Every structure is written in C-alpha cells, then in structure tokens.
Amino acid sequence: MDTTLLVIQGLNGLQLGLLLFLVASGLTLVFGILDFVNLAHGSLYMVGAFICASLTFYFDSFLIALVVSLPLIGIFGYLFEIVVARKLYERDHLDHVLGTFGAILVIDTVAHIIWGANGISVPLPDYLEGQVSLTSDIQIPVFRLLIIAAGLASAALLFWMVNYTRLGMLIRAGASNRTMVSALGVDIKTLFSLVFAMGAVLAGLAGMLIAPITEASLGMGNNIIITAFVVIIVGGIGSMKGAFIAALIIGVIDTLGRAFLDDIFALFMSSEAAENSAPAISSMLIYLLMASVLYFKPAGLFPPKVR
Amino acid sequence: MKKLTAAVAIATSMMAGFSIADTVKIGYVTTLTTPAAIIGQDMQNGVNLAMKHLGGKAGSHDLEVIFADDGFAPDTGKQVTDRLVKQDNVDIVAGYIWSHVLLASRKSVLDNDKFLIISNAGPSPAAGKLCHEDQFSVGVQNDLGPMAMGDQMNAAGVKKLYIMAPNYAAGKDMVKGVERTFKGEIVGKDLTKWGKDAQLDFSAELAKAKASGAEAIWVFYPGAAAGAFIKQYQQAGLSESMPLYTSFTIDAISLPKLQAAGFTAALGSQTTQIWDPTIDTAENKKFVADFRAEYGHYPSYYGAQAYDTIKAIAAAVEAADGAKDRDAFRAAFKSVNYDSVRGEYSYGNNNFPIQNLYLREFVEGSDGIWTSKIVGTVYEPGQDTYASQCKLK
Numbered sequence: 001m002d003t004t005l006l007v008i009q010g011l012n013g014l015q016l017g018l019l020l021f022l023v024a025s026g027l028t029l030v031f032g033i034l035d036f037v038n039l040a041h042g043s044l045y046m047v048g049a050f051i052c053a054s055l056t057f058y059f060d061s062f063l064i065a066l067v068v069s070l071p072l073i074g075i076f077g078y079l080f081e082i083v084v085a086r087k088l089y090e091r092d093h094l095d096h097v098l099g100t101f102g103a104i105l106v107i108d109t110v111a112h113i114i115w116g117a118n119g120i121s122v123p124l125p126d127y128l129e130g131q132v133s134l135t136s137d138i139q140i141p142v143f144r145l146l147i148i149a150a151g152l153a154s155a156a157l158l159f160w161m162v163n164y165t166r167l168g169m170l171i172r173a174g175a176s177n178r179t180m181v182s183a184l185g186v187d188i189k190t191l192f193s194l195v196f197a198m199g200a201v202l203a204g205l206a207g208m209l210i211a212p213i214t215e216a217s218l219g220m221g222n223n224i225i226i227t228a229f230v231v232i233i234v235g236g237i238g239s240m241k242g243a244f245i246a247a248l249i250i251g252v253i254d255t256l257g258r259a260f261l262d263d264i265f266a267l268f269m270s271s272e273a274a275e276n277s278a279p280a281i282s283s284m285l286i287y288l289l290m291a292s293v294l295y296f297k298p299a300g301l302f303p304p305k306v307r
Numbered sequence: 308m309k310k311l312t313a314a315v316a317i318a319t320s321m322m323a324g325f326s327i328a329d330t331v332k333i334g335y336v337t338t339l340t341t342p343a344a345i346i347g348q349d350m351q352n353g354v355n356l357a358m359k360h361l362g363g364k365a366g367s368h369d370l371e372v373i374f375a376d377d378g379f380a381p382d383t384g385k386q387v388t389d390r391l392v393k394q395d396n397v398d399i400v401a402g403y404i405w406s407h408v409l410l411a412s413r414k415s416v417l418d419n420d421k422f423l424i425i426s427n428a429g430p431s432p433a434a435g436k437l438c439h440e441d442q443f444s445v446g447v448q449n450d451l452g453p454m455a456m457g458d459q460m461n462a463a464g465v466k467k468l469y470i471m472a473p474n475y476a477a478g479k480d481m482v483k484g485v486e487r488t489f490k491g492e493i494v495g496k497d498l499t500k501w502g503k504d505a506q507l508d509f510s511a512e513l514a515k516a517k518a519s520g521a522e523a524i525w526v527f528y529p530g531a532a533a534g535a536f537i538k539q540y541q542q543a544g545l546s547e548s549m550p551l552y553t554s555f556t557i558d559a560i561s562l563p564k565l566q567a568a569g570f571t572a573a574l575g576s577q578t579t580q581i582w583d584p585t586i587d588t589a590e591n592k593k594f595v596a597d598f599r600a601e602y603g604h605y606p607s608y609y610g611a612q613a614y615d616t617i618k619a620i621a622a623a624v625e626a627a628d629g630a631k632d633r634d635a636f637r638a639a640f641k642s643v644n645y646d647s648v649r650g651e652y653s654y655g656n657n658n659f660p661i662q663n664l665y666l667r668e669f670v671e672g673s674d675g676i677w678t679s680k681i682v683g684t685v686y687e688p689g690q691d692t693y694a695s696q697c698k699l700k
Contacts, residue, residue, distance in 0.1 A: 012510035117344035121568035214507035214535040217342035
C-alpha cells in the first residue's frame with residue numbers, strides 16, 4: 001500500500017515539477033541570455049490561463065482553446081518585449097525589478113477589469129475528466145497524465161531546438177557572448193524578441209494546463225514566480241538542463257514533503273507536535289534546499305559554461 | 308472680553324449642535340485584491356446595498372463608509388487599520404474576512420478607543436481571552452459551524468473521516484471544532500499552505516485521502532480555493548466513494564463557477580451555517596431579491612454578514628444618537644435592535660452571537676441556478692465554547 005502511495009505521489013511530484021519547468025525555462029532563458037530580471041514572467045502564466053479559459057467557453061472545447069491560445073500568448077510576449085522589456089535591457093537589475101514589478105501591477109489590474117475578480121473555472125471534456133488505472137492499485141486522473149505528457153514533450157522540443165537548430169545555436173551563442181554575436185551580424189533584437197515570445201508561450205502553456213485543476217485567477221502568476229526563481233537559482237541561471245532537473249527535484253520534494261513529512265515526524269515526536277510542525281517545515285523545504293545549494297555551489301547545480 | 312466669551316460660547320454651542328447630527332465614519336476592512344478579492348467584492352456589495360436601503364442615514368446621523376484593502380495579509384491588514392484609525396479618524400472599524408488579519412489588527416482599533424464590529428472572522432482568542440467590551444461579532448465563532456458539522460456527520464453514521472483545511476488561525480479553529488464533536492476516527496489530516504501564495508493543487512493530499520480508507524472527507528476552503536478543491540475532488544474520482552462535507556467552502560461565490568464548468572460534485576453536499584438565502588423572513592427576502600437584482604447573482608453569507616454589519620451599526624447609532632456616548636452605543640449594539648437577515652439572535656457575554664445553526668444542502672434551484680436550501684437546524688440556538696474564558700460579564 002505504501003509503495004502504491006509513493007508511486008502516486010511521485011507522479012504528482014513529476015507533474016508539479018514539469019509545470020515548474022515550463023515557467024522556469026522561459027525565465028532562465030530570459031535571465032541567462034538577455035540578462036534581464038523579469039518579475040512579470042508570472043503574469044504571462046496568468047494571462048495564458050485567462051485567455052485559454054475564455055476561449056474554452058467560446059469554442060466549447062479545452063483542447064482547441066489551448067491550441068489557439070498558444071500563439072496568442074506568444075504575440076503578447078512579443079509585444080511585451082518591444083513595449084516594456086527592450087527599454088530596460090541597458091539599465092541595471094534594480095530597474096528591471098522596478099519596471100517589471102510595475103508591469104505586474106498593470107497587467108493584474110487590466111486582467112481584473114477584463115475578467116473580474118471572480119476567476120474562471122475551466123471545464124474539461126469528458127474524456128479528460130476521468131481516471132486511468134496504471135495498475136490495479138494506482139489510479140491517476142487522466143488530465144494529470146496529460147500535463148506530464150505535455151511537459152515532457154515541451155521539454156524534449158526545447159532541448160532539440162536549443163541543441164540542434166540554428167536558432168538554438170544563436171541562443172546559446174547569445175548566452176555566451178552577446179556583443180560577439182551581434183558583431184557577427186546577427187539581428188540580436190529580433191533574436192531577443194523571439195526568445196522572449198518563446199518564454200511567454202512556455203509560461204502561458206503552464207498557466208493553461210493548471211487552469212482546469214485550480215482555476216484562472218488574479219495573482220496566480222505571483223505565486224508560482226517565486227518558486228520558479230528558486231528553480232533557476234538551484235539549477236544555475238541560464239541553464240536549461242539545470243532548470244529541468246531542479247524543477248523536477250523541487251516538484252518531487254515539495255509533493256513528498258507535503259505527503260509524508262507528518263508521518264516521518266510522528267516517528268520521533270508526539271503526533272500532535274508532528275501535525276503542527278510538518279506543514280510549516282514542508283513549506284520551507286524548497287527554500288532549505290536553495291540555501292544549501294547556494295552554500296555549496298553558489299552558481300547553482302549546473303551553471304552554464306560561459307563568460 | 309465679554310464679547311469674546313460670548314463668541315466662544317456661541318461657537319461651542321454651534322459645534323455641539325453640529326456634533327449631534329454629525330457623520331458617523333465607518334472604516335470597512337476587507338480583501339479587494341488577490342484572488343480572495345472575490346469574497347471582498349461580495350462584502351462590498353452587501354455594505355453598499357445596506358447603505359442604499361438605509362439611504363446612507365442612521366436616524367439623524369449620516370453614515371460614511373471608507374473601504375480598505377487588507378491584501379489577504381495580516382501585515383497589510385494592520386497597516387490599513389492603523390490608517391483608518393489615525394488618518395481617517397473613523398468612529399467604527401468593521402469588516403474582516405480573515406482570522407489572522409483580524410488578530411493582527413484588533414489592537415490598533417481597540418487601543419485607540421474605536422469600536423470593532425467583525426463581519427466574518429471568528430478566531431477563538433477573540434471570543435475567549437481576547438474578548439473586549441468594544442469588540443462585537445456579527446458573524447460566527449470559527450469552531451461553531453464545524454462543531455455542528457461534526458454532530459451532523461455522527462448522525463449520518465460516518466465512522467472514518469479525512470480532514471483538510473488551510474494552515475492558519477481559522478483553519479486550526481475549524482479543525483478543532485470538528486474534532487470536538489466528531490465521535491468516529493479521524494484517519495488523516497492535512498493543513499495546507501495559505502495566504503497570498505496559497506497551495507491550490509491538492510493532488511498529494513487527495514491521494515493520501517484516497518489511500519486512507521476514510522468514509523467521508525471534511526474540508527474548509529473559503530474563496531477561490533473552494534472551486535479548485537471541488538474540481539480536484541471530482542477529478543480524483545472521490546465523489547462516489549467519499550462523500551464531501553464542507554464548512555465555509557461551497558457558497559454563492561463558488562457555485563456559479565462550479566455550475567458553469569459542470570462540477571456536479573458540489574450538489575447534494577451539506578454544510579452548517581447561520582444564514583441561508585431561503586430563511587423565511589421579510590428582511591431576508593428583501594435582501595436576497597434586491598441583491599440579485601442589483602448584482603445579478605445570489606449573495607453569499609459574506610455579503611449577508613456585511614449587510615447585517617451595517618444594519619446593526621446603523622441601529623445602534625440611531626439608538627445611541629451617534630457613536631460618541633460609548634456606553635449607550637455598547638448597550639444599543641448588544642441589544643440587537645434591528646431585523647437581521649438570519650432572523651433573531653442575541654449576544655453572549657463575549658459579544659459573539661448566540662444563534663441558530665442550519666444544515667444547508669446545495670441544490671439546483673427552481674430557476675436552474677445552483678443555490679442552497681435549509682434541510683434542518685443543528686443548533687437551536689448555539690453558542691461558542693470560548694465564552695467561558697471571556698472575563699466580560
């Protein structure tokens with residue numbers, strides 16, 4: 001029975017980790033390549049969720065809405081780069097933080113005006129609503145499997161793109177030495193816009209995938225952005241591989257902590273003390289991990305070999 | 308010199324005369340940003356409707372309401388409370404959805420000799436050791452609803468129960484409430500992260516619940532978390548095997564969204580509360596009808612409590628001729644001389660209501676809109692268990 005639960009919780013952790021990766025990959029691309037701190041990355045996640053939620057009711061189908069929303073959020077990211085981010089690249093990090101924090105407030109308020117404070121529940125088609133039995137004991141909601149599949153597929157696509165395409169080569173080159181890349185005649189502005197739009201699509205996809213589980217709601221991006229920053233710091237800023245592995249580690253640690261910490265604590269303290277301390281400690285686990293990574297490897301687990 | 312004295316005397320009497328019909332300022336603290344703004348909006352609607360029904364007046368006094376946003380965080384809540392008390396110099400601070408926000412803010416109100424009228428939050432300390440003669444609740448102490456729920460689950464023959472609630476003051480009170488009355492075995496319990504970055508994905512907890520062999524699950528997830536929980540509960544396939552009992556979770560705020568998305572797991576589930584839109588009094592019918600006409604949906608108990616808060620304040624202001632004569636205001640407030648939408652209630656020594664708790668079931672209304680109806684009365688009336696710890700008489 002316990003191994004069954006462990007497998008289920010492992011899958012839940014994997015799902016959380018992959019969602020985190022979708023958000024963190026865009027963040028690490030933008031941070032690593034553009035050297036730009038984008039606090040508003042979480043807003044792209046929220047806008048993606050809201051667009052997809054509205055379109056789900058318009059098309060009466062979640063999957064069509066998802067497919068249509070992806071380019072829309074890409075365009076949104078592209079425009080955001082041109083209107084807001086581009087003006088800030090030359091400034092220092094504090095200005096990035098101030099500028100994008102302002103952008104969060106603006107986007108949140110506009111979203112409040114358009115979609116209201118209520119949030120939107122996203123209905124799923126019946127075939128995504130049920131359960132699959134992996135073994136006789138292990139059942140998992142179909143939609144969570146879909147999230148895992150979509151997360152793995154995006155990760156694979158991203159790795160292929162970064163490592164085996166011309167665009168990917170330019171991205172890696174841009175991450176290593178921006179000035180040199182533009183000196184070689186590459187249109188660095190367009191490249192940056194594309195990278196930004198790609199980050200927006202990934203973050204938006206994560207928002208679209210989580211919306212049917214929780215809902216599209218104001219400020220949802222601000223919750224995940226902190227964890228996404230933890231992921232890229234643990235993984236090494238600018239490293240795609242680092243983001244992937246760190247996201248999975250953090251997803252699994254967070255889920256298993258929530259699931260089993262009170263039972264583990266109960267082994268060596270009273271059950272009441274375990275009950276009270278476990279939630280507090282489990283919400284600290286990922287920060288403890290980050291602190292210890294920063295202590296032993298200040299550049300993160302997989303720092304990119306650059307600069 | 309005589310002239311001057313006369314002038315001062317006239318001026319003073321004019322000012323005194325002015326002060327009789329002065330404006331009574333009410334600061335109203337609720338949540339207007341973050342996903343929890345959905346609750347704050349319902350309360351704001353309730354307050355505005357009450358002001359409209361009163362014509363903005365309480366007897367000869369004008370009422371003025373200043374809204375403030377607690378940002379769903381205790382520190383922000385205390386800040387805006389301080390601002391209302393010191394800068395806006397209000398007479399009364401009212402509102403508060405969240406127990407942790409209230410506990411952080413109450414001292415700022417009471418230490419500055421303002422009245423504190425709580426619409427919703429009901430943390431156990433406020434009803435017990437931290438009770439205060441200037442502090443009144445128009446809602447219900449946190450433990451009481453879940454205690455009624457525990458009794459109800461005993462009656463329904465539940466022997467093994469799984470419990471989930473957010474990890475903050477009210478969540479802990481509610482869990483204590485269920486544990487106090489539930490007689491069966493509690494096979495598992497999760498307190499999840501709460502606040503601005505609350506946990507909304509309950510996959511790990513629901514998997515534990517499923518594996519625990521519980522016969523029923525009780526949860527407390529107010530506001531936006533409610534929709535998220537119900538959906539995942541249904542997606543996890545628990546609606547057949549593990550009936551859902553809730554406290555302050557499914558309400559007029561989450562029902563429209565759940566209906567739009569077709570989450571039928573909400574229907575048929577039960578909760579215990581002090582108010583329901585079907586309570587058969589003239590006041591309540593008017594409130595529900597006007598609220599629906601004005602805002603296009605059913606009010607939740609948050610809206611009802613906010614409406615009652617303003618009506619109760621207005622009645623006390625009228626009876627005490629303002630809020631300056633503190634003894635008169637206290638006595639007037641404690642006597643409950645207005646028609647509450649929940650029907651009659653009285654105050655215990657701790658200034659928390661002694662009132663009926665109804666068993667509500669969520670159903671599809673005759674017009675096809677999901678709402679609730681009363682299927683029984685659990686406590687007639689009920690009082691919280693902390694009143695004995697309060698030193699007030």
